[in-house]
Amino acid sequence: MENGIKIVTIGGGSSYTPEFVEGLIKRYDELPVRELWLVDIEAGKEKLDIVGSLARRMVKKAGLPMEIHLTTDRREALRGADFVTTQMRVGQLKARIQDERLPIKYGMIGQETNGAGGLFKGMRTIPVLLEISEDMPELCPDAWLINFTNPAGMVTEALLRYGSHPKVVGVCNLPINTKMTLARLLGVEVERLEIDFAGLNHMVYGLDVRVDGESVLNEVLDIMSDPEKQVSMKNIAPLPWEPGFIKSLGIIPCPYHRYFYKTGDILEKQLEEFKTGTTRAEVVQQLENELFELYKDEHLAVKPPQLEERGGAYYSDAACNLISSIYNDRGDIQTLNVRNDGALSDLPRESAVEVNCVVTKAGPKPVPVGELPVSVSGLVQQIKSFERVAAEASVTGSYEKALLAMTINPLVTSDVKAKQLLDEMLEAHKEYLPQFDGELTHR
Structure with a gap:
């Protein structure tokens, strides 16, 4: 790193990449990136070229000596990397539509x-x-693997349990998005706000909120009880919480909790969208098409504002803040997906959890939390069971484990339907599930 930093982004043809590049440009004084390698597969080469050209224009406009390399050769890119970020979608948006x-x-x-x-x-x-x-222990043994790919909790769980490279962190934009939103609703600068996050990815709770060190949790619960003031994200319907529910829960749910606490309402909305053929995946497909048309414009040399409609607000802040804090040994607090190591005492030490961490050059160290409140501990443990069994199914290609994972999840409502759905989805995605080849013919 003496001559500057080498970052490799796998899934570099993503529509989010300009946001990441903007984040690196903004922080160049503290994070001198010498080389950014954008890697994608052959099927994503056209998008990689479009995004890569925009990235080069952005760097040129900023007047920085940052080299942008584009490749479909992952091993070539990884050699000597300091940080490897992953933001891929296996099967692209077509697969998401099926999901x-x-x-x-x-x-x-x-x-x-x-x-x-x-x-x-x-x-x-x-x-x-x-x-x-x-690949990483051979090609870049000292690099940090920073995963943004969803489902980030399950993916981090698998990397920690089955991976060959120990330096793994999962990152999500949800905690930073929540913090920015609450700061705005409270009318305070975000630097004055602290939130004690604990749980799992997309299953994380705010146990306390402080402004200038003083708890304002009750004020936040009052705000969240107001139907006009919702903490949500672009990709989740902003259905208002019941005031009585928020007060009785006594802690802050995240936007994704709507899938578990408001299942019927969300399903009703999805069934309406299904009939008109406008699921979120189709909306995203349209947004992606429009973004790439914008990215092709040779006069465009900044991240276009339309990217924020894509649902990834503060993505680059989450990624770049983490890389900068490791590089600069900053010792600040960030909410990350890491090995539990006893931070949450009601979950296994070796499992991935999403908690506040102190970030140093040695990596993130989780801040001890203790037990989760009894009101949420059961749901968190159920989702962790799902993630663990799903990770095992992913690695082994076991039909039985995949069926078990599906039936453990509370959003799958019947074991009979689960089997039918599993069979149909295995068939729909078989091109991207080679580990299940034998199971597809023998079940």
Whole structure:
């Protein structure tokens, strides 16, 4: 790192890449990136070229000596890397459409990180990330693997349990998004706000909120009880919480908790969208097409504002803050997916959890939390069981484990339907599930 930093982004043809590049440009004084390698597969080469050209224009406009390399040769890119970020979608948006539409067909919620859709996204993704994890000890043994790929909790669980590379961190934009939103609703600068996050990815709770060190949890619960002031994200329907429920819960749920606490309302909305053919995946497909048309413009040399409609607000802040804090040994607090190591006493030490961590050059160290409140501990443990069994199914290609994972998840409502749905989804995604080849013919 003496001559500057080498970062490799796998899934570099993603529509999110300009946001990441903007984050690196903004922080160049503290994070001198010498080389950024954008890597994608052959099927994503056209998008990689479009995004890569925009990235080069952005760097040129900023007047920085940052080299942008584009390649489909992952091993070439990894050699000598300091940080490796992953932001891939195995099967691209076509697969996401199946993940969302097929469960709805069976009367269940279709979503890319939860339920049956989350299981299949994980099973397509985990083997690819484990291959990257196998390459890194040989090609870049000191690099940190920073995963943004969803379902980030399940993926981090698999990398920690089955991966060959120990320096793994999962990152999500949800905690930073929540913090920014609450700061705005409270009318305070974000630097004055602290939130004690604990749980799992997309299943994380705010146990306390402080402004200038003083708890304002009750004030935040009052705000969240107001239907006009919702903490949500672009990809989740902003259904208002019941005031009585928020007060009785006594801690802050995240937007994804709506899938578990408001299942019927979300499903009803999804069934309406299903009939009109406008699931979130189709909306994203349209947004992606529009973004890439913008990216092609040779006069564009900044991240276009339309990217924020894509649902990844603060993505680059989460990624770049983590890289900068490791590089600069900053010792600040960030909310990350890491090995539990006893931070949450009601979950296994070796499992992935999403908690506040102190970030140093030695990596993130989780801040001890103790037990989760009894009101949420059961649901968190159920989702962790799902993630563990799903990770095992991903690695072994076991039909039985995949069926078990599906039925453990509370968004899958019937074991009979679960088997039918599993069979249909295995068939729909078989191109991206080679580990299940034998199972497809013998079940």
